[in-house]
Amino acid sequence: MTVADRVQPVDLDLAAQPPSSAFRRWLAPATFAVFGLVNIFVLGLYSHSGDATFAFSQAFAKVTVPNLSLPAATTCYVCGAITLVIAAVRAFAPLGMALKRVSIAVVVFLFIVALLCWADAGLTTAFNVVNLLQGTLNDSIPIMLGALTGVVCSRSGVINIGIEGQLLLGAFTAAIVSTVTGSLWLGLVCGALAGSLVAVLLAVFAINYRVDQVVLGVVLNTLILGLTGFLYDDLMVPYTNTLNSPPTFTAIKIPLLGDIPIIGPVFFDATVFLYLTYLALAGVQVGLFATRWGLRTRAIGEHPVAADTVGIPVLAMRYRNVIAAGVIAGIGGAYFTIGSVGAFGKGMTSGEGYIALAAMIFGRYTPFGAISAALLFGFMTQLQSIMSTLNTPIQSNLLLMTPYIVVIIVLAGLIGKVRGPRAEGIPYVKA
Amino acid sequence: MSDQAASPGPATSPGPATAGAKEEERGPDGSFGRALRDAILEGNTVTVTILAIFTAFVVGGLLNAFTNRTVLHAWASLFSAPGHAIATAWDTAVGAYVEMFEGSVFNPHTVAALFQQASFSTAVHDGYLSAVFSPLSETAVQATPLILAGLAVALPYQAGLFNIGAQSQLIGGMIVATFLGYGVSMPFFVHVVVCVIGGFAGGAALGWLVGELKARTGAHEVIVTIMLNYIMAYFLTYLLSFGYLMQAPATSNQITSPIAGNAHLPLLFGSHLRINAGFLIALACAAGVWWLLNRTTIGFEFRSIGKNPSAARVAGMNVERNWVLVMLIAGGLAGLSGATVIQGTDFTLNFQSYGTYGIDAITVALLGLGRPFGVVLAGLLFGALHAGAPLMQAATGTPVDMVEVLQAVIVLFVAAPPLIRTMYRLRAARAGGVGGVMSKGWNA
Numbered sequence: 001m002t003v004a005d006r007v008q009p010v011d012l013d014l015a016a017q018p019p020s021s022a023f024r025r026w027l028a029p030a031t032f033a034v035f036g037l038v039n040i041f042v043l044g045l046y047s048h049s050g051d052a053t054f055a056f057s058q059a060f061a062k063v064t065v066p067n068l069s070l071p072a073a074t075t076c077y078v079c080g081a082i083t084l085v086i087a088a089v090r091a092f093a094p095l096g097m098a099l100k101r102v103s104i105a106v107v108v109f110l111f112i113v114a115l116l117c118w119a120d121a122g123l124t125t126a127f128n129v130v131n132l133l134q135g136t137l138n139d140s141i142p143i144m145l146g147a148l149t150g151v152v153c154s155r156s157g158v159i160n161i162g163i164e165g166q167l168l169l170g171a172f173t174a175a176i177v178s179t180v181t182g183s184l185w186l187g188l189v190c191g192a193l194a195g196s197l198v199a200v201l202l203a204v205f206a207i208n209y210r211v212d213q214v215v216l217g218v219v220l221n222t223l224i225l226g227l228t229g230f231l232y233d234d235l236m237v238p239y240t241n242t243l244n245s246p247p248t249f250t251a252i253k254i255p256l257l258g259d260i261p262i263i264g265p266v267f268f269d270a271t272v273f274l275y276l277t278y279l280a281l282a283g284v285q286v287g288l289f290a291t292r293w294g295l296r297t298r299a300i301g302e303h304p305v306a307a308d309t310v311g312i313p314v315l316a317m318r319y320r321n322v323i324a325a326g327v328i329a330g331i332g333g334a335y336f337t338i339g340s341v342g343a344f345g346k347g348m349t350s351g352e353g354y355i356a357l358a359a360m361i362f363g364r365y366t367p368f369g370a371i372s373a374a375l376l377f378g379f380m381t382q383l384q385s386i387m388s389t390l391n392t393p394i395q396s397n398l399l400l401m402t403p404y405i406v407v408i409i410v411l412a413g414l415i416g417k418v419r420g421p422r423a424e425g426i427p428y429v430k431a
Numbered sequence: 432m433s434d435q436a437a438s439p440g441p442a443t444s445p446g447p448a449t450a451g452a453k454e455e456e457r458g459p460d461g462s463f464g465r466a467l468r469d470a471i472l473e474g475n476t477v478t479v480t481i482l483a484i485f486t487a488f489v490v491g492g493l494l495n496a497f498t499n500r501t502v503l504h505a506w507a508s509l510f511s512a513p514g515h516a517i518a519t520a521w522d523t524a525v526g527a528y529v530e531m532f533e534g535s536v537f538n539p540h541t542v543a544a545l546f547q548q549a550s551f552s553t554a555v556h557d558g559y560l561s562a563v564f565s566p567l568s569e570t571a572v573q574a575t576p577l578i579l580a581g582l583a584v585a586l587p588y589q590a591g592l593f594n595i596g597a598q599s600q601l602i603g604g605m606i607v608a609t610f611l612g613y614g615v616s617m618p619f620f621v622h623v624v625v626c627v628i629g630g631f632a633g634g635a636a637l638g639w640l641v642g643e644l645k646a647r648t649g650a651h652e653v654i655v656t657i658m659l660n661y662i663m664a665y666f667l668t669y670l671l672s673f674g675y676l677m678q679a680p681a682t683s684n685q686i687t688s689p690i691a692g693n694a695h696l697p698l699l700f701g702s703h704l705r706i707n708a709g710f711l712i713a714l715a716c717a718a719g720v721w722w723l724l725n726r727t728t729i730g731f732e733f734r735s736i737g738k739n740p741s742a743a744r745v746a747g748m749n750v751e752r753n754w755v756l757v758m759l760i761a762g763g764l765a766g767l768s769g770a771t772v773i774q775g776t777d778f779t780l781n782f783q784s785y786g787t788y789g790i791d792a793i794t795v796a797l798l799g800l801g802r803p804f805g806v807v808l809a810g811l812l813f814g815a816l817h818a819g820a821p822l823m824q825a826a827t828g829t830p831v832d833m834v835e836v837l838q839a840v841i842v843l844f845v846a847a848p849p850l851i852r853t854m855y856r857l858r859a860a861r862a863g864g865v866g867g868v869m870s871k872g873w874n875a
Contacts, residue, residue, distance in 0.1 A: 023647060161653075201843075209847035214593050214653070215797045219842045222790055226835025227494075233830035234498045351661065354595075358654040397669035404658040404665075408650070417649025 031413030032087035032103070035111050039080030043118040047072045050122035054129050056262050063261045072121030079110040079117075104414050108376070112383070119390045127390075132382055133266045140378030141273050141339065142167055142349070145332030146356025147363065147370035148284050149195075152325035154365050155288060156318050157301040159425040161217020162202050163329050164353025165224035166195040170333020172228045175344035176236075178246035178337070187246060187338050188272075188331065195330020196323045198224060203322040207315055210427035221353070229346050236344060248342050249273070273331065273339045280328050285367040297321055301421035304428040314428045329353075358407060361418050380406050476800070479851045483844030484812070486851070491837045492524035495829055499523045527829040531819030535570045537563075561703030566818065568706040572776055574814025576601075578713040579768035580788050581795030581806040582720050583634075583761040587652075588801045589724055590757040591737035596641060596656025597765040598789025599663035600634035604766025606667065607633030608773050609780040610677065612690025622693040623774065627712070630770025631763040637663070638762015639755060646751035652758070660789060668782045677780070685782040696775045709771030714807065716764060721803040723760075733757055765792070787835075794842045813838055 052072045056065040086103050089095070095103065120127040146163040153160035173194035178187030201220060205211045236244040252275075254268040267274075288294035296317060299307040304314045337344050355377055363369025380403035388396045496502055497520070505512075505519035533539075541562040548554035561568075580597045587594040594600075608630035617625060637659060644650040670677040671685035679688040696707040724730035732753050735743040744750050768788065773780055795813055799805030816838065820831040844851055851857070 027648060205843065205847055209849055211843075211846040212797075215793065216843075216846065218595065218790070218793045219797065219839050219846070222794060222835055223839030223843065226832045226837075226839055229832035230494070230830045230836055231498060233832060234500070238500060351657075354657045358657060361651055361654055395669055395672065397665045397672060401662045401665045401669075404661045408644070408655055408658050408662075411654060412644045412648040412650040415650075418651065 026091070027412075027416070028100075028414055029087045029091035031409065032083060032090055032107050035107050036080045036083030036087055039076050039083055039111060039114040041080075043114045044073050044076035044080060047076060047118045048122035049073070052117040052120035053123075053126040054116070054120075055126035056129055058128070058130050058265055061261065061265070062259045065261045067126050070117055072117040075117045076114040079114040083107050083110050104410075108410075112379075115383075115387075119387050123390065127386075130262060130265050132379075132386060133262075134269075135382040135386075136375060136379045137266060137274060138270060138340075139382055140374050141277055141335045142332040142352050143356045143359055143374040143378060144277050144371050145280060145328050145335075146353050147359040147374050148280050148367060149325040149329040149332075150357055150360035151363075151365055151367055151370050152284060152288075152297070152328070153322050154360065154424050155301045155421055156297050156321040157304060157421060157423040157426070157428070158202070158206055158318055158322050159213040159217065160199075160202060160322070160325070161214055161357060162198055162220040162224075162353075163217075163356050164349060164351065165217075165221040166198045166326055166329035167333035167336065167349045167353045167356075168221075168228055168347070169194040169198055169224050170330035171336035171348060172231070172333075172344050173330075174334035175246045175337035175342075176243055179243055182247070184247055184249055184338055188334050191334030191338070192327045192330035195328070195333055196326030199323045199326025199329075202326075203319050207318050207322070207427065210429075213425045225347055228344075232344065232346050240343075244343050246338050246342055248338050248340065271335075271339055273335045276331055280331075281367055281371055284328075288367065298421070300428075301423055304423050308428075308430065315430075318428070329356075332356075358411075361420070362407070362411060362415065364415075364418050365420055376410075377403055377407060476848075478857065479848045480798075480845055482851050482855055484841050486844050486854070487837050487840035488528065490840050491833055492528065494836065495527055495833065496520035496524040499827075499829070501828075523827060523829075527823050527827045527833070530823040530826040531816070533566065533819070534822030535566050535815035535819035538566055541565070558703040561701060564700070565704060568700070568704040569818035570811065570815040571706045571710045572814075573817040574810045575707075575709040575713045575775065576768040576772050576788050577791055577795050577813050577817075578807055578810035579716055579771065580765050580792030581799060581810050582716055582803060583638075583765035583768065584792045584796035585799060585801045585803065585806050586720055586724070586733075586764065587757050587761045588796060589737050590733040590753060591740060592642075592645075592754060592757060593653050594638075594641075594656060594758070594761050594765075595653055595793065596637070596659050596789070597761075597768075597792040598785055599656065599659035600637045600762040600765035601769040601772075601788055602663040602667050602785050603637040603762070604630035604634035604769030605773050605780055605784055606670065606677070607766070608770035609687050609690060612694040612773065612778075613688045616691065617693060619693045622691060623696060623708075626690070626694045626774055627696075627767065627770050630766045630773075632766065634766015634769065635759050635763035638758040638760070638765070641762070642755035642758030645758075646754045664785070667780075667785070671780070671782050679779075687780045689778045690773065694774055695778065696771065705776060707771075707775040709775035712767065712771060713810070716767065717803040717807045720764075724803070729753075729756065768792075791838065794838045797842050798845055800845075812841075 050072060051069040052075070054068045054070070056068070057063075086107055090100070090103055116127060146167055149166065150160050150163055170191040174187040174191030177190040178184055181187070198220060202213075202216065205216050206213045232244075249271040251270055252272065257268040258264045260268075286294075288297060296307065296312050300312060300314045300317055308314050333349065336348055356374065359373035359377060360370045362373035363371065384399045384402055387394075388399050497506075499520075502516075502520045502523050505516040508516065541559070545554050545559045545563060548557070548559055554560050580601060583597045583600065584594050608626045611626045611629040612622075615622070615625070641652050641655050641659065644655055645652045668685060671687065672678060674680060677687050679686055696709050696712075698704065699706050699708065699710070722730075724734060732743065732748045735746070735748060736750055736753050740750050769785070772784065772788075777784060791813060795806055795809045798809035798812070799807070813834075816834045820834045823829050823833070824831050
């Protein structure tokens with residue numbers, strides 16, 4: 001038993017907390033119940049008759065998995081019933097933290113199964129689950145990398161709202177460098193450096209000049225949006241061929257692992273960006289929680305005065321971390337151009353940096369949490385784009401709203417207040 | 432560090448503090464000129480802001496001079512004709528600003544045209560006089576929504592909340608104001624008022640939602656407002672996609688029918704100038720917010736909670752209820768901003784009517800240092816940039832995105848007074864300046 005285990009944490013902020021209310025206690029079970037009722041009364045009752053078929057292999061896969069057919073309406077009823085049971089358990093039985101999180105995951109999973117059954121019921125084409133998951137993982141790359149950047153910055157005590165700007169400048173730089181030099185790898189490196197260039201601005205103004213970091217981030221985003229838009233109109237449009245037609249990375253299939261059914265094509269058959277994401281995730285997770293650097297980083301984010309007292313250079317370390325983290329977001333930005341579509345477009349990141357920020361808070365400032373939240377969002381986006389081609393009577397703009405609505409519902413109904421690193425956003429002034 | 436040197440710069444004469452204060456009033460050696468020079472060199476808020484704007488224009492000019500196509504061609508022949516290259520760069524950079532100035536403040540050509548008219552009465556009648564004031568009118572028109580949306584960011588900022596979602600609230604206001612504008616028939620004055628109030632209500636509903644979610648569930652307002660921005664943008668497109676919702680009949684475009692003439696905000700100076708009562712609404716709201724913040728109990732509670740929510744709670748203030756209230760008012764202001772755009776200039780609602788007001792509002796609020804009158808001045812400045820941008824693009828080919836760059840750079844420099852002071856070798860301000868004071872975490 002270590003000292004840390006015996007000392008009870010003292011919540012200095014107690015007075016700032018709203019008094020815990022019955023409302024808060026019943027919110028999660030009520031949200032669960034709503035999901036359950038929707039499963040039964042909306043998706044179950046209004047589904048077309050017939051089966052929903054799910055395919056688990058792509059064409060030309062070496063090992064194929066048989067399709068799965070489920071009776072659509074019945075599956076919706078079953079999912080709804082299980083969800084209601086979970087809601088009751090959550091309401092009346094004392095669950096631990098881990099079980100609570102598992103229950104959230106199960107409820108969301110059942111809802112998605114019911115939703116897919118409802119959407120695919122009675123169609124002759126099978127719904128390809130592998131395509132869905134593959135698309136999810138690839139489309140989430142910038143959000144995942146942006147969220148990891150956010151985690152490192154926040155843990156160091158700096159709010160980084162400039163992720164959007166980092167992504168955008170990364171995308172812009174990668175496109176222009178790859179086109180001019182013809183080298184994808186050089187484009188990737190320069191894109192990464194562009195991300196940390198924005199981070200340098202963030203660091204100088206946030207750490208040195210103590211500018212409010214939320215506003216600073218928004219301003220940096222405006223600056224980068226304006227700058228890239230200006231240069232795009234001024235240079236890229238007239239010289240498209242020489243400045244804005246980069247090559248793109250192709251998918252690399254990892255031998256053996258890539259042939260495993262379902263898992264293979266989803267996780268091990270992608271561009272270098274996905275593998276870099278694995279690397280970044282592992283690096284941040286291990287770095288933050290298993291190294292001296294991580295301990296110090298968390299210390300300057302929680303209690304910089306204490307960290308300074310034991311000799312950790314708070315300001316220098318914040319500088320280093322913020323700028324280094326910028327590299328991750330820069331790579332995420334490069335994905336937009338040389339990882340997927342090639343040419344740069346004005347404002348092409350379309351707010352994914354803000355989504356990454358949301359994913360970071362959502363994931364409670366932990367690398368795995370942030371990645372899970374990013375994937376949830378990417379999944380909803382992917383689902384939405386597939387659903388719009390299926391048998392759904394919902395108008396596409398309403399479908400486009402769903403990922404954002406789900407984020408609000410999950411945040412308000414299930415997660416609630418997320419406590420960030422205590423010193424996040426507060427500039428450190430050496431006494 | 433310069434900002435730590437809060438000791439009085441010029442008045443360092445030894446003696447009690449009161450004597451120093453007296454000396455300040457009439458200047459160290461009694462000369463008014465000396466006092467004025469000290470006041471400027473001291474790097475107070477006004478000086479810093481003006482220098483920040485100046486620096487931003489220099490940065491923007493350099494950017495323009497080094498990326499413009501004509502200039503790039505001239506640079507290519509730098510060694511054969513160096514004078515030409517530099518002259519072209521200078522002309523391009525300055526020319527863009529001249530056009531911007533002519534589009535937003537004053538265009539000499541209009542005055543020349545005015546004097547060429549046969550008589551003053553024909554000049555007035557044919558709109559030549561109006562043409563002289565047209566740039567200023569455009570600046571006011573552009574500033575109106577920026578001021579209102581800027582207030583919608585500045586007010587919650589005083590209460591410690593970050594309203595990134597002015598865009599969603601603005602869309603909410605636009606939807607309600609437009610619907611009341613074309614869907615209802617009413618007499619002139621009543622219709623205008625009903626639509627404006629509707630706009631306020633539309634925005635306030637969304638602001639309330641954000642506040643309520645934060646107060647009841649702890650959902651962070653930054654995330655909720657960002658998500659709502661997307662949701663409302665898609666919702667607007669959805670409404671404009673169906674004839675039975677809000678799409679105008681007999682069109683495939685995503686646009687509503689024009690609002691009734693009775694719902695137009697009245698023009699202030701005749702039919703040739705677009706300046707309308709919306710500008711007065713914006714000024715009145717700024718005054719109202721100032722009054723609310725500085726002269727009422729509610730405002731006192733807002734500011735207390737913004738400074739220190741724990742202390743405010745201990746002092747018996749209901750933090751949650753104030754969060755809801757401040758977001759409700761802020762949402763309403765953003766909604767008003769949307770209503771003035773629809774009723775003052777656009778008259779119809781399309782899927783892009785919300786423009787970049789939501790993001791611009793944040794820069795306006797920061798440049799205004801979160802204070803109502805600062806927001807008015809900042810809104811006028813950025814309004815002028817927006818008003819001048821189209822002429823600049825048409826005349827010199829400089830992309831309008833230049834405006835975004837200028838805005839961002841101005842705000843960056845304004846937000847970091849020590850940087851400006853170092854650049855221009857100013858002394859630190861006596862009253863501590865504006866930097867650092869605004870910073871706080873977001874874990875409130």
